[in-house]
Amino acid sequence: MLIVQPVDESMVVDLGLCGLAAAWMLFMFTLRPAWWERPRIMGVFFVGLVVINAVLVARNPAFGLFTPAPYIYAFTILPWPWRLPGVAVVAVVAGSAQASDVTKTTAVGLTIYAAVLVANIVMMCGTAWFLHLAEREEEQRVQALAELSRANRMLEATLAENAGLHAQLLAQAREAGVLDERQRMAREIHDTLAQGLTGIITQLQAAEQMHEPPPQWRRPFEAVKRLARDSLAEARRSVDALRPEPLETGRLSDALADVTGRWSKLHGLAVQVTTTGTVRPMPPEAEFALLRTAQEALANVAKHADATRVGVTLSYLENEVALDVRDDGAGFDPAGFESGTEGGFGLTIMRQRIEGLSGILRIESEPGAGTGISACIPTLPAGSHA
Structure with a gap:
């Protein structure tokens, strides 16, 4: 005879709740990793x-x-500080299970029950607090390492930039030394050899006009004059060869146009060149100094300014010639460069070159407002040149 045992409904409910818990965790967490970052x-x-x-x-x-x-x-999933109340609620559930056999109808039983709950809450919330402190220290350590790594990268970049600037400074110093020596040699040749040969030719011509040389002296006399003229021409060619390349074939205004044109082609940025006043000859050293100032200013624009407009103005005034180079780039603090705390070696070289000719170099700039460099060199008034 088959005997059917009655089904325990309580067990069915418990199994259903267990299945619900498993399904809840599976659906809401295990199968939804994209939800893990959504508080x-x-x-x-x-x-x-x-x-x-x-x-x-x-x-x-x-x-x-x-x-x-x-x-x-x-x-794992509750952010701070919501983790504390979450842990406290779970501690109450766990404590209730642990103190389930305690009689709650007496004062002693209630005290024991409350003590179990409080012990669970304090222990688990304390654990959560210490874990939070450890996480925060770890985050601070990671952040410090990231900042240190970033600082190291910046330092490496700065060192690389300084090395490049140092190499550039050495190259500029060598170039300036070579050019200064060439200018000195050109002046020496002009002031001694060329002028001496000019004096010899003048004296020979004067002697020829005063006294007709005897026939037997004519050929040696003409040979001396021809040799002096040839030597003077060679000396002048040597002086011209020692001048900067852009100044070899033209005046300063032409050399500026040539330099700015090549700079524009190289950097893809147009330069507006303006010449005002009456163009007149200048001493070679003055033309050389102004041309080098323009080249250095344009080099700084290319390296640091990030400009969209550049203008170069050459002004022939009554007693001086002025060169202005302006851009609308990033600008800088001139005080920092003047004090030597931020570099500015090129500016120092420009200033020394201009002031060496009794001139003045002015720098107008501020961060975000562009830069203007003005160089003025005193010259003879217009019409005073031979």
Whole structure:
């Protein structure tokens, strides 16, 4: 005879709640990794899991064995400071399961029950607090390492830039030394050899006009004059060869046009060149100094300014010639360069070159407002040149 045992409805409900908890974790967490970084959805998931666990513990304290799962989720998915109340709620559920056999109808029983709950809350919240401190220290350590790495990269970039500037300074110094020596040699040839040969030719011509040389002296006399003229022409060619290339074939205004044209082609930025006043000859050293100032100013524009407009103005005034180079680039603090704290070697070279000719170099700039460099060199008034 078959005997059918009645089904325990309580067990069915418990199994259903366990299945619901498993399905809840599977659907809300395991199968949804994209939701892990969404605090609100994870908060709903955690609350639902705690409610299911609390119902299970209320039905059977043995289900308190499942409380580690809500603890783990509280520590991993709840952001600070919501982690503390989340852990406290789970601690209450766990404490209720642990003190389920305590009689709650007496003062002693209630005291023991409350002590168990408080012990669970203090222990787990304390654990959460210390874990939070450890996480914060780890974040600070990672941030410090990131800042240190960034500082190292900046230092390496600065060192590389300084090395490039140092190499450029050495190259400029060598170039300036070579050019200065060439100018000195040109002046020496002009002031001694060329003028001496000119004097010899003048004296020979004067002697020829005063006294007709005897026939036997005519050929040697003409040979001396021809040799002096040839030597003078060679000396002048040597002087011209020692001048800067752009000044070899033209005046300063032409040389500026040539330099700015080549700079524009190289950097893809047009330069507006303007010449005002009456163009007149200048001493070679003055033309050389102004041309080098323009070249250095344009080099600084290319390296630092990030400009969209550049203008070069050459002004022939009554007693001086002025060169202005202006751009609308990033600008800088001239005080920093003047004090030597930020570099500015090219500016120092420009200033020394201009002031060496009794001139004045002015720098007008500020961060974000562009830069203007003005060089003025005193010259003879117009019409005073031979």
